[in-house]
Amino acid sequence: MPxxxxxxxxRDLGEAYALLAATHHRPIAGGTDVMVQITGEIGQLPDRLLDVWHLEGLRGITVSEGALTIGALTTYTAMRHSAPCREHAPALVEAAATIGAAQIQxxxxxxxxxANASPAGDTLPVLLAMDAEIVAGSLRGERIVAAADFWTGYRRTALAPDELVxxxxxxxxxxxxxxxxxIGTRRAQAISKVVMALSWHLRDGRPEWRDVRVALGSVAERPIRVVATEAxxxxxxxxxxxAARAAEAVAGEIKPIDDVRSTxxxxxxxxxxVLQRMIREAGGW
Ligand SMILES: Cc1cc2nc3c(=O)[nH]c(=O)nc-3n(C[C@H](O)[C@H](O)[C@H](O)COP(=O)(O)OP(=O)(O)OC[C@H]3O[C@@H](n4cnc5c(N)ncnc54)[C@H](O)[C@@H]3O)c2cc1C
Structure with missing residues (x-):
């Protein structure tokens, strides 16, 4: 029996922060990971849950000061329907469209x-490739963590136990x-075997390979950038x-594991x- x-x-962030500071609670947002963990009795089960679903401070998609800001409670469906997300973060919208099916989205x-920090989290390589910043909050105030510093190990993050994203x-x-x-077993309803985001600079609309980011999921204990391949x-x-040299380099740089989804x-x-093909597409040959 789970x-x-x-x-x-x-009902508000202040109350949520106070509860998190007083006693350890596991936040629950949409519950699509947490409920699977509870009912499947997977991992460390929570003693108490903090339902953040009604916290308006975690909602909203805005464009200001040169950034697209997406509230933590934004669902995949909301991102897919959001004109600012489609305009400024089409790769993130594409990732959202591959997650689960409509119920999960x-x-x-x-x-x-x-926060779930799965190495297979599909949005995470996109956040790395876009140099995203994650804003965390607690009774101590707000702080910004670069995506590159956020996932610290297998299902571990830079969040303190009393902090919310x-x-x-x-x-x-x-x-x-x-x-x-x-890449998954199927085109829909599949957890990634490999997930990749690649970004580069454009000059006058043409590729200029500066500030290249190659970010990957499902090939390490956490989402990673492959910095030698980027260099x-x-x-x-x-x-x-x-493309051929990059393909060889990335194959040598990653150290994936065998698991139930892939070898x-x-x-x-x-x-x-995949990297070779994406470079080929970028080059238009
Ligand atoms: C059938 C199915 C298919 C799925 N397919 C995919 C897929 O294709 N790709 C993919 O990446 N994922 C997939 N998932 C996993 C899941 O849907 C996503 O990771 C989803 O984004 C989790 O969001 P949630 O709001 O449901 O999180 P929850 O389950 O509520 O929480 C997940 C974790 O994050 C923490 N948390 C949540 N919100 C906050 C916050 N604001 N601050 C701090 N901590 C917080 C919780 O404490 C918990 O540890 C799938 C899940 C299911 C059940």
């Missing part, structure tokens, strides 16, 4: 994906191209030779092939 932890449902939130801030960069690709691509042209060898081969 446990049924007590649930507190604060209606309930699952970006804050939940970020409030929102994610994505710099608006019209001179930047971001592409997303997910190889920096300043290069998206030619067939570059390490398959993940390595597919990561190399």
């Amino acid at each position: 446990i049924q932890p007590p649930v507190e449902s604060p 209606n309930r699952g939130t970006i804050g939940g994906n970020i 409030l929102r994610v801030r994505l710099p608006i960069a019209p001179d930047r191209e971001v592409r997303f690709r997910k 190889l691509l920096e300043g290069a042209a998206p030619t067939a030779e570059t 390490a060898d398959y993940r390595r081969a597919v990561t190399a092939r």
Whole structure:
């Protein structure tokens, strides 16, 4: 019989922060990860839940000061329907569209994906490739954590136990191209075997390989950037030779594992092939 932890449902952020500071509660947003963990008795089960669903301070999608800001409670469906998200973060919208099916997209939130810290979280490589900033809050105030510093290990984050993810801030960069690709068993309703986001600079609408980001999920204990492969691509042209060298480099740089969804060898081969293909598409050859 699964446990049924007590649930507190604060009406504002101050109340939520006070509850988190006083006693350890596990936040629950859409519940699409937490409820699977509770009913399946997976991992460390929560003693108490903090239902954040009614906290208006965690909602909203805004554009200001050169950034697209997405509240932690924003669902995948909301992102897919949001004109600012589609305009400024099309790769994130593409990732949202691959997550679960409509039921999960209606309930699952970006804050939940970020805090759950699964190495297979599909939005996370996009956040890395876009240099996102995650805003966390507690009774001590708010602080900003770069996506690159947020996932610290297997299902571990830089969040303190009394902190909530409030929102994610994505710099608006019209001179930047971001592409997303997910490989799963099926085209829908599949957890990633490999997920990749690739971004590069544009000059006058044409690829200029500066500030290249290659971010990956499902190939390490946490979402990662492959910095040696990025360095190889920096300043290069998206030619067939570059694509082949990058594919070889990324295959050597990652250390995926065998698990129930895939083998390490398959993940390595597919990561190399996906990167090669994305560079080819970027080069238009
Ligand atoms: C059938 C199914 C299919 C799925 N498919 C995919 C998929 O294709 N790709 C994918 O990436 N994921 C998938 N998921 C996982 C899940 O839907 C996502 O990770 C989702 O974004 C979680 O959001 P949530 O609001 O439901 O999180 P919850 O389950 O409510 O919470 C998840 C974790 O985040 C913490 N948390 C939530 N909100 C906050 C906050 N604001 N501050 C601090 N901590 C917080 C919780 O304490 C918990 O540890 C799937 C799940 C199911 C059940």
